[in-house]
Amino acid sequence: MKPAVELKNVTKVIKGKKIIDNLSFTINEGEVFGFLGPNGAGKTTTIRMIVGLMGISSGEIIICGNSITKNHDQALRNVGGIVENPEMYKFLTGYQNLMQYARMIKGITKEKIDEVVKLVGLTDRIHDKVKTYSLGMRQRLGLAQSLLHDPKVMILDEPTNGLDPAGIREIRDHLRILSKERGMAVIVSSHLLSEMEMMCDRIAIIQKGKLIDVQQVHDFVADDVNKYFIEIDSTNLNSVPNLTNIAFDLHENGIEVEVEKEKVPDVIKHLVENGVRIYGVKAVSKSLEDRFLEVTGKEEVANA
Amino acid sequence: MLNLITNEWLKIFKRTGTYVMIGLIIIGVIGMGAIQKIYLDKDKQNDNWKTELSAQVQNDEKSLKGMPKIARSEIQQQIDINKYRIDHNIPPQEKKTMYSFINDSSELITFAGLFTIIIAAGIVASEFGWGTIKLLLIRPIKRSKILLSKYATVILFGVLMTAILFVSSALIGLILFGTGNGSNIHLVYANGHVVEQSMLWYLVKKFLLSSIDVLMLATMAFMISAVFRNSSLAIGISIFLLVMGSNVTLLLSVKFDWAKYILFANTNLMQYVDGSPMIKGMTLGFSITMLFIYFIIFHILAFAVFTKRDVAA
Numbered sequence: 036m037k038p039a040v041e042l043k044n045v046t047k048v049i050k051g052k053k054i055i056d057n058l059s060f061t062i063n064e065g066e067v068f069g070f071l072g073p074n075g076a077g078k079t080t081t082i083r084m085i086v087g088l089m090g091i092s093s094g095e096i097i098i099c100g101n102s103i104t105k106n107h108d109q110a111l112r113n114v115g116g117i118v119e120n121p122e123m124y125k126f127l128t129g130y131q132n133l134m135q136y137a138r139m140i141k142g143i144t145k146e147k148i149d150e151v152v153k154l155v156g157l158t159d160r161i162h163d164k165v166k167t168y169s170l171g172m173r174q175r176l177g178l179a180q181s182l183l184h185d186p187k188v189m190i191l192d193e194p195t196n197g198l199d200p201a202g203i204r205e206i207r208d209h210l211r212i213l214s215k216e217r218g219m220a221v222i223v224s225s226h227l228l229s230e231m232e233m234m235c236d237r238i239a240i241i242q243k244g245k246l247i248d249v250q251q252v253h254d255f256v257a258d259d260v261n262k263y264f265i266e267i268d269s270t271n272l273n274s275v276p277n278l279t280n281i282a283f284d285l286h287e288n289g290i291e292v293e294v295e296k297e298k299v300p301d302v303i304k305h306l307v308e309n310g311v312r313i314y315g316v317k318a319v320s321k322s323l324e325d326r327f328l329e330v331t332g333k334e335e336v337a338n339a
Numbered sequence: 340m341l342n343l344i345t346n347e348w349l350k351i352f353k354r355t356g357t358y359v360m361i362g363l364i365i366i367g368v369i370g371m372g373a374i375q376k377i378y379l380d381k382d383k384q385n386d387n388w389k390t391e392l393s394a395q396v397q398n399d400e401k402s403l404k405g406m407p408k409i410a411r412s413e414i415q416q417q418i419d420i421n422k423y424r425i426d427h428n429i430p431p432q433e434k435k436t437m438y439s440f441i442n443d444s445s446e447l448i449t450f451a452g453l454f455t456i457i458i459a460a461g462i463v464a465s466e467f468g469w470g471t472i473k474l475l476l477i478r479p480i481k482r483s484k485i486l487l488s489k490y491a492t493v494i495l496f497g498v499l500m501t502a503i504l505f506v507s508s509a510l511i512g513l514i515l516f517g518t519g520n521g522s523n524i525h526l527v528y529a530n531g532h533v534v535e536q537s538m539l540w541y542l543v544k545k546f547l548l549s550s551i552d553v554l555m556l557a558t559m560a561f562m563i564s565a566v567f568r569n570s571s572l573a574i575g576i577s578i579f580l581l582v583m584g585s586n587v588t589l590l591l592s593v594k595f596d597w598a599k600y601i602l603f604a605n606t607n608l609m610q611y612v613d614g615s616p617m618i619k620g621m622t623l624g625f626s627i628t629m630l631f632i633y634f635i636i637f638h639i640l641a642f643a644v645f646t647k648r649d650v651a652a
Contacts, residue, residue, distance in 0.1 A: 111479040124350060139478045
């Protein structure tokens with residue numbers, strides 16, 4: 036896998052305060068990379084530094100072999116994106132907006148514009164003024180402008196903000212296609228954790244400007260499931276504590292036990308033998324949200 | 340670069356406000372024409388102009404003696420020009436013509452200037468206001484180039500506004516007053532002598548030179564817009580100075596010699612074509628140098644801040 040974006044010891048100091056502290060990670064071609072962190076952690080600042088909207092106090096950001104500070108034009112030639120909300124010229128039509136951006140880079144043909152418009156599904160409304168667009172349509176137009184020049188790196192800040200479930204699904208599918216079929220590196224930031232879980236291949240968590248963890252989403256979410264929920268008749272609930280020596284949490288209509296997989300049958304057998312009626316057993320996987328709070332929460336305590 | 344200017348131009352002309360501005364200029368010219376037609380137009384050329392003029396010259400010469408020094412030079416010029424008319428048999432143009440109307444309508448350049456300032460003040464600041472600056476600056480184009488294209492667009496817009504004023508006043512003047520009887524010679528006072536000039540050339544020169552303070556103020560508004568990202572501030576300061584600047588400078592110039600270094604002492608280059616400078620010892624070269632220095636300072640400020648600044652809006 037070739038690296039598309041590299042951050043090397045990136046630090047940003049604003050008015051003597053370290054907003055971003057020594058951040059280093061690499062984003063590869065063909066992957067969707069999630070950027071996660073609580074509000075004020077420095078997600079947007081980092082993204083703004085990657086696209087050259089903000090200067091870098093020390094360190095370096097390399098996009099497709101070009102430093103964003105030294106080779107600004109060549110580096111940004113490979114980048115498309117939306118930073119925060121897709122703000123467009125409201126007094127222009129969608130098409131005129133796209134023309135604005137098409138004129139800024141050589142070699143964007145009319146056919147390319149039409150192709151992109153079709154891809155994001157705006158063909159019917161593209162000649163209407165942007166002020167008549169819904170937020171979802173603006174988001175699509177934003178996506179369209181970022182795709183005009185076939186970038187190798189795509190940067191989306193909160194891409195599903197304000198979209199309905201169908202729209203979210205659509206964006207997710209677009210991102211999959213872009214990364215898997217065209218080999219784009221996609222950088223996504225979001226506070227919707229479940230979203231990230233479905234969209235991303237890898238996730239970086241930052242907090243207070245520091246990188247806390249970079250992990251594969253798969254590992255991150257699925258690592259060592261060892262909690263099981265056992266549904267029990269509520270009348271039997273009170274008698275359960277006397278029956279087992281395994282730690283568990285009492286719930287309204289069942290218990291949650293923390294055991295290794297091999298021991299699950301033993302637990303069930305033990306319960307059944309003691310006359311507890313069992314209606315169902317399921318594995319409780321940790322959601323990304325749990326993990327996220329776990330990881331960032333720990334840090335909070337450590338700092339306190 | 341041409342594409343960038345096209346972009347900026349479209350952004351200006353896709354907004355209705357721009358057409359209101361153009362409409363106001365044309366309405367202003369029509370209004371002025373109507374008033375002049377009704378109240379000021381004299382049909383007959385006065386046959387006794389020579390005796391009237393010499394009476395006026397005698398009158399002026401008398402009053403000259405009792406005048407303070409600063410007021411004198413203007414009257415002296417008037418006397419010389421009137422004498423020249425009598426000597427060379429050039430009657431004063433009392434009948435309104437297209438040319439005199441264009442000359443009068445050059446007063447409306449302030450209007451054209453006002454609108455240019457509004458555009459200059461908004462062209463950077465409103466990108467920040469709309470939030471579109473974020474999409475504009477993540478293109479593979481240097482920030483300085485984007486800013487330059489915006490400035491070029493402001494200049495083009497100013498030129499267009501002035502051209503609209505000139506052409507519309509020429510057309511309306513032609514319709515209302517005609518071209519006159521042909522003796523359209525303009526007399527100017529230069530280096531202590533009265534000189535004849537072609538009227539059309541004089542008018543073009545007058546329009547160009549009158550645009551200089553507009554150019555400087557638009558440049559200043561542009562600078563404020565780029566530095567402070569606030570169009571109201573840029574419009575406010577620039578219009579205040581457009582209206583008050585030269586008057587305040589005139590008052591200061593009576594007392595202080597350093598007033599000649601103030602921008603507004605130098606913006607009116609017509610003072611070298613049509614008369615004598617505001618402050619003794621000022622020359623055309625001095626004014627151009629001063630204008631150039633101000634121009635460079637405005638641009639250094641605008642470009643330095645705009646290219647370095649973190650975009651956090």
